[in-house]
Amino acid sequence: xxxxxxxxxxxxxxxxxxLWQAWWTLLMFGFMYLPIAVxxxxxxxxxxxxxxxxxxxxxxYYRFFHDERILESLSxxxxxxxxxxxxxALFGTLMAVGLARYRFWGRDVYQNTVYLPLxxxxxxxxxxxxxxxxxxxxxxxxxxxIASHVVFCLAYVSLAVSTRINSLDSHLEEAAQDxxxxxxxxFRLVLLPQLYPxxxxxxxxxxVCSMDDFLIASFTAGGGINTLPMEIYSRIRTNLTPDLNxxxxxxxxxxxxVVLLAEFIxxxxxxxxxxxxx
Amino acid sequence: MPSSPISNSSQSWFQRxxxxxxxxxxxxxxxLLLILPTLLIFQLSLVPGIKPGDLVNPSxxxxxxxxxxxxxxxxxxxxxxxxxxxxxxxxxxxxxxxxWIALLAPKRWQNxxxxxxxxxxxxxxxxxxxxxxxxxxxxxxxxxxxxxxxLPTLDVMNQLPAVLIGMTYSFLxxxxxxxxxxxxxxxxxxLEAAADLGAPPKDVFMNVTVPQALPxxxxxxxxxxxxxxxxxxxxxxxxxxxxxxxxxxxxGKFLGASPDWGMGSALSALLIMLVTLxxxxxxxxxxxxxxxx
Numbered sequence: 405x406x407x408x409x410x411x412x413x414x415x416x417x418x419x420x421x422x423l424w425q426a427w428w429t430l431l432m433f434g435f436m437y438l439p440i441a442v443x444x445x446x447x448x449x450x451x452x453x454x455x456x457x458x459x460x461x462x463x464x465y466y467r468f469f470h471d472e473r474i475l476e477s478l479s480x481x482x483x484x485x486x487x488x489x490x491x492x493a494l495f496g497t498l499m500a501v502g503l504a505r506y507r508f509w510g511r512d513v514y515q516n517t518v519y520l521p522l523x524x525x526x527x528x529x530x531x532x533x534x535x536x537x538x539x540x541x542x543x544x545x546x547x548x549x550i551a552s553h554v555v556f557c558l559a560y561v562s563l564a565v566s567t568r569i570n571s572l573d574s575h576l577e578e579a580a581q582d583x584x585x586x587x588x589x590x591f592r593l594v595l596l597p598q599l600y601p602x603x604x605x606x607x608x609x610x611x612v613c614s615m616d617d618f619l620i621a622s623f624t625a626g627g628g629i630n631t632l633p634m635e636i637y638s639r640i641r642t643n644l645t646p647d648l649n650x651x652x653x654x655x656x657x658x659x660x661x662v663v664l665l666a667e668f669i670x671x672x673x674x675x676x677x678x679x680x681x682x
Numbered sequence: 683m684p685s686s687p688i689s690n691s692s693q694s695w696f697q698r699x700x701x702x703x704x705x706x707x708x709x710x711x712x713x714l715l716l717i718l719p720t721l722l723i724f725q726l727s728l729v730p731g732i733k734p735g736d737l738v739n740p741s742x743x744x745x746x747x748x749x750x751x752x753x754x755x756x757x758x759x760x761x762x763x764x765x766x767x768x769x770x771x772x773x774x775x776x777x778x779x780x781x782w783i784a785l786l787a788p789k790r791w792q793n794x795x796x797x798x799x800x801x802x803x804x805x806x807x808x809x810x811x812x813x814x815x816x817x818x819x820x821x822x823x824x825x826x827x828x829x830x831x832x833l834p835t836l837d838v839m840n841q842l843p844a845v846l847i848g849m850t851y852s853f854l855x856x857x858x859x860x861x862x863x864x865x866x867x868x869x870x871x872x873l874e875a876a877a878d879l880g881a882p883p884k885d886v887f888m889n890v891t892v893p894q895a896l897p898x899x900x901x902x903x904x905x906x907x908x909x910x911x912x913x914x915x916x917x918x919x920x921x922x923x924x925x926x927x928x929x930x931x932x933x934g935k936f937l938g939a940s941p942d943w944g945m946g947s948a949l950s951a952l953l954i955m956l957v958t959l960x961x962x963x964x965x966x967x968x969x970x971x972x973x974x975x
Contacts (some may be wrong), residue, residue, distance in 0.1 A: 421702035439813030495708040502704030525912020532719035616806040652809040663804040
């Protein structure tokens, strides 16, 4: 009995006792959210210049919603994000299904190339795209930003869709084809409805990344095009006004909500699947 | 019979075309806007004295010689140094977090905690750098607090420490995410067995936990290093002129006041080669599951 007691105590030491990790995690959560909290706090500050609190005010939010330049750049950013995500949704889904269905020479290379934009630095992609567009003398415009954003949007969409396909029952499609459905019908009527949650969550993540991208857009934007991150960058470079605090709070909250929504949709579809299996 | 021979043959036509319809559009897009441009960078890096649109000069390694001039070489070495320090900071700060969430936190909170920790990763990197500017600048939040407490003020803005803070803040979630996915799969019975056999907690950690988490640690270290070496926004906005990095130099060679596309391409080629080396290490030593992140 004495031995077993002695055996138990070190075990509980390892699994439950050392709580400093919990405090450390709390501290790191503080580190992650402190800058965001600071922005939020000062976005309600009356004063424009000092870090001192001089009174509560909504004026920076009012200013931001009436700032023509910001609203114009927001509309440019939305055009880019919607355009590139739409193209990526279509081609990315087709590609992910194609990669799951067919075995061919170079398939692994193809698959890994798709995910490359998630790993290689944005600046290398941005520079290379600029050089390429200059070499084929294509004038820079809104369309060139969309075309270059499709590259990384494809990665997000196909990653979400591929993960989903791997967790699906391929027998359903085979059964549909055995019952007389053409491959296209079985794709449209059986596979696609099961992929919608993954397509949507992949698109939401791609959308957030496109809205946030500064480097690729600034290398591929034509004259007169000014996306929101480009506008934010030039404001940070030139003058620091609390305008930016209000804008940051709105944007950070928006991206946070979109990502949570994407995660929620993904979880819902997983949960539904595991319920239907039981 | 519902299907006539004609529709049957058109169907098989479609069937034969189907793989191409699925794989060619995205493949072509990636070839034109990712593969070809990257190859072009390598080609351009071998052409000295290039002006935009002018691709006929004879090849030479002149652009690469420019990179190995002491002033440029120093910038590259500084970038590598900053990236290594950032990576180590992320590992030291992030490991206990991943360990706690994966092994000690209540099971049903794990996913939520992890999601909450990595959520800031999805917000604009420009705005995160801006937040640190408003904390660290001379009249910022930090110094206001220090002054109220009658403590000496700190001048870190536009210095190396500010860059390290900003980069560590930016990439810590990556590290935690990857370490978590590795620690979560840890075989707990081994920890218990080691403890039952009388190993002190420190030995259990060093001899059982760490070796099992090693592929995850390798993956996290390499991914943070790759992100850090290519980071432009943090050094540019937080670093000031004293912390010039390779990514900032690269930006300047294309969009700066005195562009030099040839040297810029050589620098970019070097960056790509460095990252490729890290990716090869990642595939060889890294945690296979972590690659999907």
